Amino acid sequence: MAAVTELSFLLFALINNIHAEERIIIQKERGSYTFKLPKNTNSCLISRSVGEEKLVLWNTSDLWSNSSSVPKHLKKRLVSRVKTSSYTIRRLNHSDSGRYQEECWTEGNVTHENNITITVCTSIGWSARGITARLGETVDVPCWGAADNLDIQWLKQDLKYEQETWSRVFGDNMTSVMDNVRGRYQVVTNTSALRVSNVTATDFTGYNCLVMHQQQCVSSYPEELRLQSETTYHSVGETAVLPCTITDSTDEQPPRWMKFIIFLKSTFGFLLTWTLCSHVFVSE
Template identity: 85%
Template sequence: MAAVTELSFLLFALINNIHAQEQIIIQEEGDYYSFYLPENTNSCLISRSVGEEKLVLWNTSDLWSNSSSVPEHLKLRLYSTVKTSSYTIRYLTHSDSGPYREECWTEGNVMHENNFTITVCTSIYESYGGDISARLGETVDLPCWGAADNLDAQCLKQDSRYEQETWSRVFGDNTTSVMDNVRGRYQVVTNTSALRVSNVTATDFTDYRCLVMNQQQCVSSNTVELRQQSEIIYRSVGETAVLPCTIADSTDEQPPRWFNRFSTDLGQLNQTVPSVDQNYLLVFSSLMLNHSGRYYCEASMREQHYYLYVCPKFGPPAVELFSEGEEVTLRCRDWREDREHYWFIKSNRTEGRIFSVESNQRMSRVSRYNNGSLVISNISVGDAGEYWCAVIGQYDDAYNDYQCVSTERTELVYTRGHQPF
């Protein structure tokens, strides 16, 4: 009995996975869609499903004759050229929405098959939702605008394996996730219709669409991009830096590649060349000042960005004592108005890990000001550690906009009953 139950679950997951991989093309009302068919075929049949009925739209070998199968409502909107094998439906309407099938053959043998769905929306807002950044393992809500009590929302996810803008359904219905092996990491927030993505993984970093539907008709579509939050890394001359590529996935057809902002070949840079190991880690064995810059790893149209700041070697840190509940102000003495500065912390409670103060969500009591100061209010024992200020050079030279010109460190040491001078 257990074996039957397990088999039923596997079949359910397989069916849902197939449904999830359905290719969906989103077009705006009044726009057009082109079918690009193979050139080495005798003829192709284009059909569309309307309920249980399969409607033959046209056969490319008999397109313009009086006896052709092209429906009347398509004859004036269908366009093709003799030199290409593309066929375009112009002035799309909601009635053009539905599942389509392409089938081409040569000498009686089927050479091409493709199934997909076209959804025509009244309005499309390509980047209405903007970008939302997240880290691996976090939970994030992707907004859906326009959904009301009497309208349904459908969630789509862009398939990064296709260069064409192709989408797959996130849900088979309003409650059941059909992606990611039905593990339920995707949920719809009841009050807002936002898509909640839990325990974010590398394959989640892509574009998402929210289709606002009035029964079977798409009213509007808006897009939001989920991106992996860029990581800021601080090091000094002579140290080692290792940049992991965590967006790679076993389904990627090509291995990930590393790029620098100014070159697609890291070996062309005028510096000690970093290496990429078998795990696609970008390794700097002995950092130099001109290693500073933006690096990114790319895999299947996904990118992971790093900002690497390499600063001159520094002396011992200044020491400042504090007691719990105080307010402490740290100053970046080399700060100037024409230069940017960043604060980093080497925290005692994270085993010496170095991270940007701005990117750490636990530092909610920290305020960073434009005059170079950093204020920590209601300080606690957990705030102890080394705080580093890195001053970045002027931004007038594109190749030096990440160059660290100076750095200074302050070590905050907790002491019970400390009385400030």
């Protein structure tokens, strides 16, 4: 009975941890961020966590009254658009960085809740080129702006959301919190590059290296890890054998072959096709 109770507690903690996954939005200093709230709600609160304290920033049903909870320095930078239920903070600065929560009610019931972390960086770089790798290889994703500054944070793009959203690769300098059961992610000491071992299909996405100074983001350097393509040529009627390099599949999660076709517009127009063997993750 005790074992069952302990197992239930662990499952409960795991589920809560999944739902508490941190979503990070990167914004440039002096830029803006817009909270897009659902329509047809009676009232929405936007709050921000400061340490263990939750500070209510504003209530959409009482935004501009004299008794409004909106801080004065924020009220001057806040723009509301009632028709689209959107609220924009302009002229972002480092003090706007932090964890935010959206909560909306309809007829007394909570109908919307969203948690994000906004990180404001002094500058945001652009990826000059993508890093390519084959499945199963080990590759270093560079942090171009790190130099000898080892105070960095690595983020991985979360493709579940329409907006460009990131999640932490590491909870601290030693422990990865994403897809790191086998310790596949490590930071190279001398270069601050992110070393990805035994590359799988889920690793082909965007990464972001944040250079930090006293908990503030100095610069953001995004990079993309891409699959290195291999082309094979055959004549019509021949038999082609395509290798699948995935070695860690299981009967429950076998590899799956996918074919991609793109029509490229040119003077004559032609089709580009390629085939990829990758894992397919099925959620319950």
